[in-house]
Amino acid sequence: MKIIVHDTASAMLDLLRRPPEERPDALRDMLSPIQKVMGDIDLVGMRDHPDGCFRIDREDPRYLPALRRMRQERVWERVEDSLAAAWERIDAAVPGIGHAETVHVVVELGNPDDDHLTRRSGGYAGMGGIPGAIHLVIWPTETSLRLIGHAAAHELHHNVRYANVVWDPVSVTVGEHVVAEGLAEAFVRELAGDQAMGPWSKSLTGAELDRAHEKITADIDVAGMQNLTAYVLGDATAQRMGQPPVGLPDFAGYSVGLRIVDAHLAASGLTASQSTALPAREILRNAGVQTSS
Secondary structure, three states, X not given: OEEEEOOHHHHHHHHHHOOHHHHHHHHHHHHHHHHHHHOOOOXXXXXXOOOOEOOOOOOOOOHHHHHXXXXXXXXXXXXXXXXXXXXXXXXXXXXXXXXXXXXXXXXXXXXXXXXXXXXXXXXXXXXXXXXXEEEEEEOOOHHHHHHHHHHHHHHHHHHHHOOOOOOOOOOOEHHHXXXXXXXXXXXXXXXXXXXXOOHHHHOOOXXXXXXXXXXXXXXXXXXXXXXXXXXXXXXXXXXXOOOOOOOOOOOHHHHHHHHHHHHHHHHHOOOOOOOOOOOHHHHHHHOOOOOOO
């Protein structure tokens, strides 16, 4: 696997110096490596909706200092190092596992006024489920700067999983999505310890986690991407995206997914690396979760 972490720091600096009317094309150029992989997903057009990324339609004196801080903290180099270590671990654990020949990685500045990014997500987020592309968003804080490399490893786990496991938007289930998130967080822990895990998988404990586990496992076979957001990211995020709530708090699916994956790891003796391409139904069965299939 060839991993290319693109120099989006220079691209964003150039973009922010341009007049507003030139910025959409500059952004399109910056995102082109992953846009080519993602196909019909309009990464520039998505900015008409809240997505946590920096704004190109206005001036913001916070942006340039934030970019300078990200460079000083070697964000791009740390992402590259973390991805190399993550791929080395998966490749050794499952020789011959399917993967994209080249993975393009884009790191983008976040929007400090986006509550979902800065409060719910700890200042960083990622998207890596389409083989060959990883998109990371960060507003630099002590927490996000410390964890952004580990978020890249989380996304690479998704990237390799979905080069082997089919993600069908129509038939994908709650079970598949929460298993994927639990596996990716368990993988980060395997690589770098508990302190490397994101705030998402630690968001619920005790009785609150028990209630979420009961709700999610009862609805484990609910299918269709348009129905999954509340089960994985929680009601607030689902409503923000125009999707129905189901009675779950922020990132419930991550905490529940990790509980399920931990039960699978204990029962099977496998690692998260070795489990990268296992079918969700096998992981759920090992964890004692009943499904219809």
